[in-house]
Amino acid sequence: MAEFHGETPSTQSKISLALPRSHCPHCQQTIRVRDNIPLLSWLMLKGRCRDCQAKISKRYPLVELLTALAFLLASLVWPESGWGLAVMILSAWLIAASIIDLDNQWLPDVFTQGVLWTGLIAAWAQQSPLTLQDAVTGVLVGFITFYSLRWIAGIVLRKEALGMGDVLLFAALGGWVGPLSLPNVALIASCCGLIYAVITKRGSTTLPFGPCLSLGGIATLYLQALF
Template identity: 40%
Template sequence: MMQAGMAMLAGVLIGSFLNVLIHRLPRMASGDAPDGYTLAWPRSHCPACGHTLHARHLIPLLSWLALRGRCGFCRSAISPRYPLVELATALLFGFLAWRQAELGLLAGGLAFTACLIALTVIDLETGLLPDNLTLPLLWGGLLFNLHGQRVPLDEAVLGAVAGYGVLWGLYWLHRLASGREGLGYGDFKLLAAIGAWLGWRALPPLLLMSSLTGLCVAGILMLFGRMSRRDALPFGPFLALSGWVVWVWGSAF
């Protein structure tokens, strides 16, 4: 329980950093950011009034609650995404620590989880899966499995190749059949990265799970008039969710 508690505390802090990635990486990748814009500069500030935030405004979870979800200067609303990311990271980290006692696997699982959370939210908000995250996630998976920590290295390499190749093939089949793009290149890279962590054997159940989940969500959204048949639904979050489920319960598949 102590390990789970410490992981939750770390998760809250890392979730705060993930919020920085989620906000800044798409701007950096798109080229819309001003010169010198990085993860560290400019300092955190209110997007509505421009005031630089003080340390008391940046305490994960607590500051948002204390300020009732509003800027401490201009009282503009602050997106609930910030505390939700911090809370989700804490809960998932705590669950992994409770379930996995071996520190090597736990460290890998925490890194894998953090990247998937950031990519999920970025894809939902912007429709992007930045190379700044997908490519380090891919190389990290191969390095993690260098000595077979989760799967043998050859399975990790084949997982990366097959993950990219399968979605690349589906992309072109769909494009030739319909004349439209059904997937983005970021999806190929994300599945390649997940394959590097989980190995090629995990890809069939992962793809089945992500496809069925995506179809169910799309059906519900269309049923309630929230999207049409021609609207695009980001696939990255379903890949990320399925990848995390397979990481935790992989032996069941």
């Protein structure tokens, strides 16, 4: 059985979303404004740093493209809507959190809290399909459910089988989909996790579950809107 982890076992590192500025991962040179245009700059520089000419990973333009597509989809499903803007922000939080979790098997609090508060603020501002009461209930139900699962799995397996970051992310998503749709999030996330484990042959090793929860949450939101 795969272990689902969402954070480092010790303390959370301090993460700033603004500092330091974007820089080359090889020479550490700060990227110029003209070289920091999503997608276009990477293409114009042919995937290399202007200063040291080192190759820049294709991950950067792919993440930028994924974010752009997520924004476009939200604008099409919820045109001229405050909720559409909220879903765009949610998409950005989840994409960033998923990339970090895939790399480090760690979900930083700044992202799970971002998902939480963006959803609650949208409900408070009456831009969400949920009332503020339903959103808060979704958060509480999500936390209690996954924390209980984490506790039970820890007793049965005698090791941590679900990271606290995953618990917090599932709870935060409850503020977006509501308590009644949380089973859908868990089901879709579990299916994604199973597929990932089979494809990567990681059935007996640690599995980053944050991206699976992110897909489950986003998929549930769009299913709610379309059906």
